[in-house]
Amino acid sequence: MTADDPVLLALGSINLDLQVRADRWPGPGETLPVRDLLRAAGGKAANRAYVAARLGVKACLLGHVGDDDFGEEVLRGPRAVGVDVSQVKRIAGQATALAMIVVRGDGDKTILLAANANEAWGEADVEAVVKVVEAAPEGSVLTVDLEVPIAVVRAAVCAAQARGLKVLLDPSPADRMPDDLYAMIDVITPNPEETRGLVGVEVESAEDAVRAGEQLLARGVGVACVKLGDGGAALVTAGGREVVSPLDVEVVDKTGAGDAFAGALGVALLERQELLQAVKFAVATSSLAVTAYGSQAAYPDRGQLERARGGREPRG
Ligand code: RIB
Numbered sequence: 274m275t276a277d278d279p280v281l282l283a284l285g286s287i288n289l290d291l292q293v294r295a296d297r298w299p300g301p302g303e304t305l306p307v308r309d310l311l312r313a314a315g316g317k318a319a320n321r322a323y324v325a326a327r328l329g330v331k332a333c334l335l336g337h338v339g340d341d342d343f344g345e346e347v348l349r350g351p352r353a354v355g356v357d358v359s360q361v362k363r364i365a366g367q368a369t370a371l372a373m374i375v376v377r378g379d380g381d382k383t384i385l386l387a388a389n390a391n392e393a394w395g396e397a398d399v400e401a402v403v404k405v406v407e408a409a410p411e412g413s414v415l416t417v418d419l420e421v422p423i424a425v426v427r428a429a430v431c432a433a434q435a436r437g438l439k440v441l442l443d444p445s446p447a448d449r450m451p452d453d454l455y456a457m458i459d460v461i462t463p464n465p466e467e468t469r470g471l472v473g474v475e476v477e478s479a480e481d482a483v484r485a486g487e488q489l490l491a492r493g494v495g496v497a498c499v500k501l502g503d504g505g506a507a508l509v510t511a512g513g514r515e516v517v518s519p520l521d522v523e524v525v526d527k528t529g530a531g532d533a534f535a536g537a538l539g540v541a542l543l544e545r546q547e548l549l550q551a552v553k554f555a556v557a558t559s560s561l562a563v564t565a566y567g568s569q570a571a572y573p574d575r576g577q578l579e580r581a582r583g584g585r586e587p588r589g
Contacts, residue, residue: 274331279412280357281325281539284335284402284429285318285443286391286420287361289343292374292528292567298383307375314347315372315568316391317418317443319356320532321539324558324572326354328540333357333409335402335429336421337390343369344390350569360405362398364390370420380524380563391421399425406432416441416539419449430457439542442494443535447471456493460542462535463489464500479516482507486514498552500534504560508552517552520560520581529568534559536572557582 292311299305314323318336325332334356338344340363347369348358367390376382406415406429415433417426417440426442433440434457441460444450447470455461463485465476472492474485476499486497486509497509504519537558541551558573561581565571573581 277410278331279410279414279543280331280333281322281536281543282333282335282406282409282413282415283318283322283325283536284415284421284426285321285418286316286370286388287319287334287336287338287347288316288370288372288386288391289313289347290315290372290374290528290568292376294376294378296378298375309566311567313567313570314350315529316347316370317420317445317532318416319347319351320529320568320572321416321443321536322356323351323354323569324533324536324562325540326351326356327572327574328537328558328578329575330540330543331357333360333405335360335405337362337364337367337393337398339363339367339369339390340365341368343371360401362401364393367393374528376526376528376566380527382526382528386420388420394422394425399428402429403432406438407436409436409438412543414439414441414539414543416443416535418443418445419447420445423449423451427451427454430454441535441539441542443531444471445531452492455489458493459495460498460538461489461494461496462498462500462531462538464531465502468499476501479505479507483509483514483516496548498538498555500531504530504556504563506534506552506556508549510548515549515552517549517556520557522560522564524563526566526571527563529571530559530562532568533562533572
């Protein structure tokens with residue numbers, strides 16, 4: 274790779290994930306025994322950067338960690354796969370964000386998030402991110418989530434727009450999405466819960482996802498990729514609608530699958546893959562991401578992805 278190669282910029286959360294498996298959520302006052310404790314690096318931006326590096330492109334992580342031990346721990350994995358973590362700032366006196374994750378038997382998860390350093394941004398920090406976007410090589414792609422303040426997201430998106438760089442937004446958490454941001458987004462990637470939060474549509478079928486995608490387009494986004502509960506996605510553009518089925522895999526844990534989708538889609542945009550191919554690439558990556566316990570640990574490299582795509586038929 275050379276200094277001129279395009280970069281996947283990942284702006285958003287960097288968390289330490291503490292994950293357990295449980296059969297149900299505890300009732301009020303109840304202590305519920307759980308199993309399979311996992312302590313691992315996570316966070317939506319860190320996960321996107323990680324999967325992008327695994328898939329073989331340059332990735333740069335933009336975000337904050339605390340000046341505690343977790344701050345170093347959460348960057349070790351991304352650094353080891355080649356993610357550029359030089360722009361991640363350690364915030365003095367802040368704790369690194371902590372995600373407490375409970376995974377149920379069917380692989381679905383619930384997350385409690387202590388945002389800590391993810392929310393600690395001053396004006397100079399926002400300017401530093403804008404400078405990175407302004408200096409990124411031609412053809413780079415900005416990916417953002419909403420687990421950092423909207424002010425930094427908006428500033429980075431504006432800088433990317435001014436450069437003509439593509440912007441992918443994973444709208445999580447959906448209640449933070451401001452109305453004026455839609456028109457600045459090339460590709461939006463909500464899951465069913467986020468879709469309900471954004472446009473009030475319950476995504477129970479591919480038709481629901483397409484309908485929701487059309488409403489997102491009406492708000493100004495260029496392309497809507499609405500994820501389905503089965504791991505597939507509906508691609509909605511001004512020119513048409515397509516539904517992509519997931520690979521036929523055994524679901525172990527859905528944590529981080531959406532980040533794998535967003536990161537892989539960002540890679541495909543950076544590689545200028547045709548849009549439907551790009552969504553198939555992203556769906557296949559997130560299909561593999563659910564086959565192991567934890568987020569980053571389950572992300573495939575390019576060879577694993579291509580072998581799986583060659584050998585496994587999409588479901589349905
Ligand atoms: O999307 C999964 C991620 O969400 C986890 O890694 C956790 O950190 C939360 O931000």
